Amino acid sequence: MKLSTAIKYRFKYQMKAALFFFGYFLLFAIAFPLIGIFVSGTDSTVSSDMLFASMLFMIILAFIGVSSDFKLFIQNGMSRNNIFLSSLISNFTLSLIISCILLGIKQFGNGLLTQKLSLTLFFVDIYTKENLMTSFLLLFIFLLFASSIGSIMGVFNDRVTGYKKLFVIATLIMIPILVSLLVKIISPDFKTSIFSFILKSLGIYPDGNKPFSLVLSLFVIFIVLSIITYLMNYKREIKRINA
Incomplete structure (x- = not known):
């Protein structure tokens, strides 16, 4: 199977x-509540955040696809490198398209029904203050970041089984506890430096939020997660679909 064919296959079902x-989302988060408001004649406003739902969608889609697609593509003679590239390219493209659609829905919906509808992109709105291009860039990075989380979760779920999976999950759960204990014993100056670095990585500065710092941080995490996914995928066992 060629790389272009794999990308088209993934993109087709991703768009569906x-x-x-x-x-x-439009039906249950917007249409039905609006109908209820118009029928009842109240002055309430429908508020719906689209960011978290979209990120969850990207995570689930990447999680499912990274498992089923690998099995299909590898049995059709596709290399692991091309399988990884097809996933990366299709997720990248889908993130771009969904970002455009979300911003379009937000602009159109809020402009059409100003008094009845309030569509938000929570963190994006906080950082960008309605700047369209910056909003698009940050939203795109959020969705791309979400797809990388779904991909690494999918590969992990497929590769690691049994007691190994339980051990890794338990270790991940313990990490925040160990970090909190470590924070308590380090010096105040070092603690301040760490928190300052974290805040700057999140784009939070004394004079306001800096969206491009957050974009850079999320992009770096995306690259790291993608590399880990690639390495985990490199020696992944070949399992037949009907096995």
Whole structure:
């Protein structure tokens, strides 16, 4: 199977899933509540955040796809490198498209029904203050970051089984506890430096939020997660679909 064929295959079912997601979201998060408001005649406003739902969608889609696609592609003679590239390119493209659609829905919905509808992109709105291009860039990075989380979770779920999986999950759960204990014993100056670095990485500065710092941080994490996913995928066992 060629790389272009794999990308088209992934993109086709991803777009179908995206259409279903947007249809479901528009119907249950916007249309039905608005109908209720108009019928009742109240002055309430429908508030819906689209960022978290979209990120969750990207995580789930990447999680499912990274497992099923690998099995299909590897049995059709596709190399692991091309499988990884097809996933990366399709997720990148889908993130771009969904970012455009989300911003379009927000602009159109809020402009059309100003008094009845309030669509938000929570963190994006906080950082960008309605700057369209900056909003698009940050939203795109959020979705790309979400897809990388879904991908690494999918590969991990497929590769690690049994007691190994339980051990890794338990270790991940313990990490925050160990970090909190470590924070308590380090010197105040070092603690201040760490918190200052974290805040700057998140784009939080004394004079206001800096979206491009957050974009850079998320992009670096995306690169790291993608590399880990690639390495985990490199020696991944070949399992037949009907096995």
